[in-house]
Amino acid sequence: MTVAGGTRTRVEQPGTVAEAADLLRGSSGPLLFRGAGTKRAWAGRPAEPALVVDTARLSGVLAYHPADMTVAVGAGMPLADLQALLAEEGQWLALDPGTEEAGATVGGLLATGDSGPRRLRYGALRDLVIGVTLVLPDGTVARGGGRVIKNVAGYDLPKLLYGSLGTLGLVAEVVLRLHPRPGASATATVRVPVDRAAELARRLRASPLEPAAVDWADLDGGLLAARFEGTAAGVEGRREAALALLADGAPAAWRTGDGEQAVWRRLAEPHRPDGEATLAAAGTRPGRTSEVARALAASGDDAGVRTGLASRPALGLHTARFTGPPAAVAAAVTAWRARVLALGGTVLLRERPPAVDAELDPLGPPPSSVGLLRALRRRLDPQARCAPGRLGSWLDPAPREDGPRS
Amino acid sequence: MTTYAGEYLDLLPEPPAGRVTAAFRADVARAVGPGGLITEPAQLRTYECDGLTGYRVTPALVVLPATTEEVAAVVRLCARDGVPFVARGAGTGLSGGALPVADGIVIGLARMRAVLSVDVDDQRAVVQPGVTNAGISAAVAPHDLYFAPDPSSQVVCTIGGNVAENSGGAHCLKYGFTTNHVLALTFVTADGDVVQLGGDAPDPVGPDLRAVVLGSEGTLGVVTEITVRLLRRPEAVRTLVADFADAEDAGNAVSDIVAAGIVPAAVEMLDELAIDACERAVQAGYTPGCPAALVVELDGVAAEVEDEFERVQEICRRNRTTHVRIAADPEERARVWKGRKAAFAAMGRISPDYFVQDGVIPRTRLGSTLTRIRQMSEQAGLRVANVFHAGDGNLHPLVLYDGAVPGEAERAEHLATAIVELCVEQGGSITGEHGVGSDKACSMPKMFGPDDLTVMARVRAAFDPQGICNPGKVLPTPRLCGERPGPHRPHPLEAAGVIERL
Ligand SMILES: Cc1cc2nc3c(=O)[nH]c(=O)nc-3n(C[C@H](O)[C@H](O)[C@H](O)COP(=O)(O)OP(=O)(O)OC[C@H]3O[C@@H](n4cnc5c(N)ncnc54)[C@H](O)[C@@H]3O)c2cc1C
Ligand SMILES: Cc1cc2nc3c(=O)[nH]c(=O)nc-3n(C[C@H](O)[C@H](O)[C@H](O)COP(=O)(O)OP(=O)(O)OC[C@H]3O[C@@H](n4cnc5c(N)ncnc54)[C@H](O)[C@@H]3O)c2cc1C
Numbered sequence: 001m002t003v004a005g006g007t008r009t010r011v012e013q014p015g016t017v018a019e020a021a022d023l024l025r026g027s028s029g030p031l032l033f034r035g036a037g038t039k040r041a042w043a044g045r046p047a048e049p050a051l052v053v054d055t056a057r058l059s060g061v062l063a064y065h066p067a068d069m070t071v072a073v074g075a076g077m078p079l080a081d082l083q084a085l086l087a088e089e090g091q092w093l094a095l096d097p098g099t100e101e102a103g104a105t106v107g108g109l110l111a112t113g114d115s116g117p118r119r120l121r122y123g124a125l126r127d128l129v130i131g132v133t134l135v136l137p138d139g140t141v142a143r144g145g146g147r148v149i150k151n152v153a154g155y156d157l158p159k160l161l162y163g164s165l166g167t168l169g170l171v172a173e174v175v176l177r178l179h180p181r182p183g184a185s186a187t188a189t190v191r192v193p194v195d196r197a198a199e200l201a202r203r204l205r206a207s208p209l210e211p212a213a214v215d216w217a218d219l220d221g222g223l224l225a226a227r228f229e230g231t232a233a234g235v236e237g238r239r240e241a242a243l244a245l246l247a248d249g250a251p252a253a254w255r256t257g258d259g260e261q262a263v264w265r266r267l268a269e270p271h272r273p274d275g276e277a278t279l280a281a282a283g284t285r286p287g288r289t290s291e292v293a294r295a296l297a298a299s300g301d302d303a304g305v306r307t308g309l310a311s312r313p314a315l316g317l318h319t320a321r322f323t324g325p326p327a328a329v330a331a332a333v334t335a336w337r338a339r340v341l342a343l344g345g346t347v348l349l350r351e352r353p354p355a356v357d358a359e360l361d362p363l364g365p366p367p368s369s370v371g372l373l374r375a376l377r378r379r380l381d382p383q384a385r386c387a388p389g390r391l392g393s394w395l396d397p398a399p400r401e402d403g404p405r406s
Numbered sequence: 407m408t409t410y411a412g413e414y415l416d417l418l419p420e421p422p423a424g425r426v427t428a429a430f431r432a433d434v435a436r437a438v439g440p441g442g443l444i445t446e447p448a449q450l451r452t453y454e455c456d457g458l459t460g461y462r463v464t465p466a467l468v469v470l471p472a473t474t475e476e477v478a479a480v481v482r483l484c485a486r487d488g489v490p491f492v493a494r495g496a497g498t499g500l501s502g503g504a505l506p507v508a509d510g511i512v513i514g515l516a517r518m519r520a521v522l523s524v525d526v527d528d529q530r531a532v533v534q535p536g537v538t539n540a541g542i543s544a545a546v547a548p549h550d551l552y553f554a555p556d557p558s559s560q561v562v563c564t565i566g567g568n569v570a571e572n573s574g575g576a577h578c579l580k581y582g583f584t585t586n587h588v589l590a591l592t593f594v595t596a597d598g599d600v601v602q603l604g605g606d607a608p609d610p611v612g613p614d615l616r617a618v619v620l621g622s623e624g625t626l627g628v629v630t631e632i633t634v635r636l637l638r639r640p641e642a643v644r645t646l647v648a649d650f651a652d653a654e655d656a657g658n659a660v661s662d663i664v665a666a667g668i669v670p671a672a673v674e675m676l677d678e679l680a681i682d683a684c685e686r687a688v689q690a691g692y693t694p695g696c697p698a699a700l701v702v703e704l705d706g707v708a709a710e711v712e713d714e715f716e717r718v719q720e721i722c723r724r725n726r727t728t729h730v731r732i733a734a735d736p737e738e739r740a741r742v743w744k745g746r747k748a749a750f751a752a753m754g755r756i757s758p759d760y761f762v763q764d765g766v767i768p769r770t771r772l773g774s775t776l777t778r779i780r781q782m783s784e785q786a787g788l789r790v791a792n793v794f795h796a797g798d799g800n801l802h803p804l805v806l807y808d809g810a811v812p813g814e815a816e817r818a819e820h821l822a823t824a825i826v827e828l829c830v831e832q833g834g835s836i837t838g839e840h841g842v843g844s845d846k847a848c849s850m851p852k853m854f855g856p857d858d859l860t861v862m863a864r865v866r867a868a869f870d871p872q873g874i875c876n877p878g879k880v881l882p883t884p885r886l887c888g889e890r891p892g893p894h895r896p897h898p899l900e901a902a903g904v905i906e907r908l
Contacts, residue, residue, distance in 0.1 A: 067661060068768045068799075090667060113609050126614060127586050134861070142861035143854065148766045150798040151835035152572045152621050153842055153853055154880065155862050156585065159617030163609055180667030202527050206550075208641035210707055230710045237709025283607025285528045315608055316528075344606035368601040369593075369615055372869060376613065379864040391612050 009049055015057040017133055017141055017172045024170065025139025027051050031385045033166040035076060035108025036099075044349075044362040044392035053170055055107050062173060063147070066091060069178040070130065070147060075107025075171045082106060086178060094122030094179040098268040107171040113163035117213035117227065117264065120314050122179060125162060131175030132158040134168075137385045141172075149177045166387045167395060168380045182229035185212075187260045188242045189225045190252040192216075194311065197224040198289040201313035203245055205286070209238050215267045217310035224313075225263050270310035270319060277308075277321040278329050278352035280336070284345035286316040295339035296320050303332035316345075330359030337364050363392035370394050410884065411856045417863035418883055419873040424488030425509055426466040434469055434511070437479035442517070444468035453512050456497040456504040457559075458845055465492070465506035470514045474592055474600055474630040480513060481628060482598030490874045493624040495535065495567030498559045500762055501843025503571065503623045503879055510877075513628060515566050521545045522631070529636045530589060535566025535629050539573075542634060551636040554581040557839070558747040569629050572621030574839035576672040576746065577703075579797035581637065583839070585620040592631035593619060596870035604633070618865060623841050624876040626869040640705035643671070644715040645733040645742055648722040649696040653677065653792075656698040657772040659725040660796050663702070664769070666721065668714050673797035674701040674746050679756065680793040680804070687752035690745025691738075693729060700796065701746055703739075749793040750804070757789070757806035759815065761822040764840040765829030769799035775832060779803055779825055786821045788814070800838035801829065827852055842880045848887035850880070 014020035024031070029050025055076030062072040066089040073082060079093070079100045086092050096116030097109060104114065110132075115124040122128070131145035134157060144157025161171055192200065197216040204211050204226055213227040226246065228238050239254055246252040255263055273279055284292055289311050300307035305324035311317070320336060322329045329352070337347040341364065349362045367373075377384065377395050388396055435443050444450060445467060454462040471477045484491045490510035497504050506512050519536035526549045533542055539560035542553040556575035557563055567573070569591070574583045581587075590604035604616035619626050650656040653675070660673055676684065676699045681692045692699055702718055704711045722730055733739040753760040767775050776792065779801075783790040791804040803825050807818035826836050826849065836842070836849045850859060863881055867873075878886055 065768065065770070067665065067770045069664065070768070113614075119608075123582065123586060124609070126609070126617065127582060136861065140857050140861060142858045144858065144861070146766075146835045146853070148768055148799055148834050148838075150574060150578070150583070150766050150795070150800045150838040152574075152583075152839055153836050153846075154850065154858075155865050156572070156617050156621050157861070157865075159585065159614050159620075160865070162614045162617065163611070164613040168613060180669065183667065205529060205638065206527075208638060208707060210638075210640075230707065231713050233713045234707050234710025238707055283609055285525070285530075285606045287525070287528045288606075316606070317608060346605065346607040346609070346611050348611050363611070367605075367610065367612075369603055369610075371599065372595065372601065372615055373612060375868040375871075376615075376865065379868040380861070394612065 009052055011052040011054055013054045013057045017135065020053065020058065020135045020170060020172055021139040021141050023053065024135055024137050029385065030388050031137060032387055033111070033170045035105030036078065036103035044389045045357060046387040046389040055105060058172055061085065070149065070175060071178060072131070072147065072173060072175040073106055075105060075174055077106050078103050079106060079109060087181065090181050091178045092181050093176055094118065094128060095125055098271045106174050110161055110171055110174060111164055111166050117215045117267070117312060120214060120312065121210070121212040121229070126159050128177050129158040129162065129174060130177050132161060132171060133173035134161065135170040135172050137169060137381050137383065145175065147175050165390050167377065167390050168386060184232040184235040185227060185229045185260065186235050186239065186254060186256045187225050187227045187263055188246050188252050188254055189223060189263055190246045190250050191220065191222055192224050192250055193222045194218070194293040194309065195290045196249070197222060197311070198313045200224060200246055201286065201289070205314050207241070207245060209242055209245070211314070214312065214314040215310070216313055217267050217270045218308055219266060219270070223267065225267055267310065270308060270321065273351035276353070277323045278333060278356050279350035280320050280322070280333055281348045281350055282318045282320065282340045282345050284316045284318070284340065284343055286314055288316065288343050288345065289313040289318070291343055292318050292340060292345070295343070296336050299332045299336035299339065302335060303328045305329050305332040307332065326353060326355035327359050329356050333360060341365070361392065363394055366394045411860045414856065414860045414863050415884070417860070417867045418881060421885070422488050422490040422872065422874045422877055424484070424490065424874070426489055426511060427487070430483060430487050430489060431467065433483050434467065434480055437483060438469055438471050438476050442470045442472065442476065444470065453494065453497070453506060453514070456499040456502060458500055458502040458505070458843070461502050461505050461844060463506045463508050465512045466509050467511040468514055469511055470517045472517050474594065477513060477628050477630050478594045478598045478600050481594050481596065484511065484874055485597045485872065488872060488874060490877050492876050493566070493570070493628045495564030496538070496562050498563040499567060499571060499843060500764065500840040501837070501845040503841050503843035503876070505844050507877060515564065518630065524549070526551065529638070530633055531636060532631060532633050533565055534631060535564055537565050539563055539565055539568055546636055550639045552639060553634055554587055554637050555584045558750065565632050565634065566629050569620055569632055570622065570624045571839065571841045574795070574800070576674055576795060579673060579795065580669050580671045585617060587635045588616065588620060588632060589635055590633035591616055591619060591629050594628040594630055596627055596872065596875045623843060623880050625866060625880050627875060642708040642711040643703065643705040643739065644711055645701065645703045645739045646719065647692065647731040647742055648700045648702065648727040649693050649729040650698045650700065650725070650727055653698040653776045654773045655725045656700050657776070657796070659700060659722050659727070660772065661770065662721045662725065663718055666717060668704070668718065670702050670718070670797060671705040672701065672703040673795070675699070675792070675794055675796040676746065676749065677792040679789060679791035680749055683752040683756045683791060684745040684749055686755040688744050688748045690741050691731070692745055696728070701742060746793070753791060753804050753806065757808070759807050759809040761805040761818055762840070763801070763803045763805060763822045763825055764837050765801050765826040765834060766838040767799045767801065767829050767832045767834040769797070771832045772796065772799065775801070775828065778828060782821060782824060786817055788818055788821055790821070795838070798838070799834065823849070844879055847878070847880055847882045850882050
């Protein structure tokens with residue numbers, strides 16, 4: 001099925017893996033794979049594609065075995081639809097990314113490595129994916145992994161695709177490990193600045209309380225929330241100790257039901273794009289959270305840019321937002337990235353106004369493994385058709401001005 | 407007709423052309439310094455096999471580097487001369503992953519066994535590859551931390567081997583496998599570059615190369631430093647052993663536990679033969695003659711564990727358990743686990759020889775698969791003991807035989823292979839934790855089609871274009887498996903007289 005696209009871009013929605021393979025085999029020029037499009041701008045902006053492969057029709061349930069706690073779905077399956085289906089059996093895919101409401105697809109989530117607060121307890125999609133069907137640009141269809149939760153046969157292609165940002169091939173089908181829905185949940189909240197939040201997150205991790213999520217954002221001077229899940233007795237049994245641990249200085253509240261939901265909706269907000277701010281995500285050691293915050297404030301101040309921070313201080317994941325004139329934002333992002341890299345972290349540029357791109361290297365310096373990345377790309381996508389530019393200079397090095405030319 | 411795609415064959419150059427020459431030897435000796443070289447034939451022989459003792463090849467040279475730089479220097483020499491190399495940890499692998507390559511070298515990581523740093527607050531440690539799995543947990547125990555993956559061989563096997571095999575253990579049902587607990591790797595590529603895969607951050611930017619090296623069985627490069635994630639010790643642990651009159655009841659109990667939304671830390675099953683062997687070996691207090699025993703362990707916050715432990719007992723009773731033994735204290739729990747973890751080695755008590763098999767089925771097929779295995783065992787006239795990770799459907803049938811009886815080893819191997827094929831037919835896997843190695847390379851086509859294998863070969867070639875890094879493992883080749891790979895052949899190296907069966 002062909003869908004109206006731009007003038008030079010063809011948009012296709014294959015309905016089966018075989019159709020997708022035929023489509024790719026018979027095409028040429030740059031490719032872009034699209035799920036719901038919620039994270040189209042992450043990392044570098046790809047070149048204008050000749051063909052967009054949209055996974056909207058690769059969205060069925062291929063096999064659901066509730067008793068084995070596994071499900072196989074088309075990559076275009078929206079996470080929200082999948083969760084609704086699994087809820088009927090008291091199960092869920094233990095993943096709660098902020099993009100779920102916007103329609104994010106399972107394939108898009110795997111390709112971007114997006115996750116949510118409860119990664120702390122359940123891991124990322126990397127930890128939940130057990131099998132994958134991949135379609136390479138030359139139309140080769142390859143399965144990796146398997147359909148059972150334990151399997152070490154062959155290379156772990158499913159996890160290789162985690163975070164690949166559509167640069168290696170089309171994820172057509174995904175097999176996932178499921179969890180039982182926890183019977184009860186409650187969240188302790190306390191208003192604290194980031195330094196306190198980081199220290200409390202450390203104490204929570206060192207305690208036997210096993211929080212499912214620990215999130216902080218600079219809302220109302222700083223809001224820290226720690227979520228506890230499990231049986232009703234198990235959650236209630238942690239109440240006293242959790243409140244005591246969190247309430248040193250400021251009073252802590254214990255929230256359940258709608259009140260709890262509201263807290264997590266608020267904390268998800270600063271991780272989402274608002275159409276104006278530039279967003280960048282950093283990963284560091286959990287213990288670096290305060291330094292990440294200080295680096296952000298300094299970078300914003302130096303460039304004259306307004307900044308905001310939302311952190312998962314027990315995981316070491318941070319979302320920074322920058323608002324201001326494009327050139328100043330670019331300068332602030334670049335400065336912050338340099339400081340985070342110096343702390344041993346990584347930075348992934350997310351949504352931003354196009355004007356910011358003019359002044360900003362979207363990827364920053366490449367990791368030491370860039371040679372392997374390029375070799376892999378050459379083997380899987382020799383013509384460099386998959387989202388050229390997405391990983392910027394890492395995968396598609398710009399010809400060197402002063403280098404030897406042939 | 408061949409089952410290989412033409413491209414596949416081009417991607418797997420073999421055998422590597424290089425030879426260990428006098429010049430190569432001298433250069434390697436300079437690269438590693440004193441004590442780092444083994445050349446005595448008798449000493450070389452100790453590296454001729456891993457835990458899969460049926461296949462043996464004496465390497466031309468064994469190198470024991472002491473640092474990442476030494477490993478890189480040795481690998482660069484191998485790359486220069488096209489000499490194949492095989493990384494080796496403790497040699498406990500059960501799939502022939504560390505089987506040397508004739509005319510190649512073995513890079514033993516045993517001398518690199520330092521715990522380089524422990525970060526208590528951030529719950530991680532940086533270790534060298536030769537540190538044992540149990541050694542990591544021991545080093546961090548004073549901080550209430552531990553390393554979760556717990557292969558039964560944990561006292562001996564190395565973290566480098568665990569990374570290469572993506573090893574599992576009894577507690578992986580709840581906590582995941584090695585791949586879920588490794589944050590970063592220092593990695594020597596097949597041409598001798600030193601790179602970081604992963605890092606301080608939970609995720610790298612871009613494709614997860616760390617994840618593809620995990621479980622790659624030493625075929626992509628050599629791991630020389632590992633940053634592992636550590637877990638906080640749970641507040642409460644409760645363990646029980648429930649006896650059942652048959653495996654069907656035990657299997658139903660497992661299903662009911664899972665259906666109740668309980669995720670146990672571990673669910674293990676032992677059958678009568680396995681119990682008999684374990685009891686003779688370590689007297690762990692399992693009930694002799696019991697047809698099926700379940701070990702169920704719950705851990706987590708105290709209030710929750712108590713609650714769920716009651717429910718597990720109730721579920722066992724509902725499924726007609728004949729006896730429930732509750733570990734009264736940590737010592738008794740340790741005894742229960744000692745029995746379970748001794749199972750493989752204990753087989754020697756009840757049989758002169760045995761094959762350890764490793765296959766996975768969807769957990770819900772447990773009952774029917776065990777019945778099929780029993781029938782196959784009767785048909786073959788060979789005893790099969792079963793001890794396995796019931797929670798995730800990872801079977802370890804132990805095929806017992808007597809190598810002194812002519813033909814029995816062949817029949818046993820046949821049966822072991824048939825069992826693993828049965829697993830694949832049920833929608834499972836040829837290996838859940840022991841890896842493909844040289845043992846099961848020829849079974850890969852049972853699970854993967856020509857294009858799947860071609861893409862894996864492309865990944866391999868991206869890391870190791872010369873094919874010098876543990877060649878002949880994981881991916882089948884015509885030389886190893888014939889034009890139409892199938893598992894029912896004698897190992898071709900054996901047929902070719904390159905290796906001998908003991
Ligand atoms: C024509 C059009 C224009 C739009 N314009 C905008 C806009 O300007 N701003 C805005 O905010 N939203 C825009 N959207 C919105 C958008 O579609 C939705 O917000 C969207 O919900 C979700 O994406 P996703 O999470 O499934 O992954 P995506 O955002 O689709 O993909 C994320 C990344 O993963 C890759 N990927 C996705 N699926 C796969 C796969 N199966 N295999 C391999 N790689 C994959 C992609 O190539 C990309 O690198 C637009 C949508 C369309 C169709
Ligand atoms: C009694 C017994 C019980 C066992 N129980 C379990 C179990 O419960 N669960 C389980 O998963 N396994 C189990 N095993 C199998 C085995 O112990 C594991 O596979 C273990 O991880 C191997 O570690 P090793 O150090 O002995 O590695 P080796 O056997 O030396 O090597 C294994 C593979 O890893 C590669 N390798 C080793 N070090 C490196 C490195 N630094 N860089 C790159 N590649 C490397 C080798 O080339 C080889 O392919 C058991 C084995 C025995 C004998």
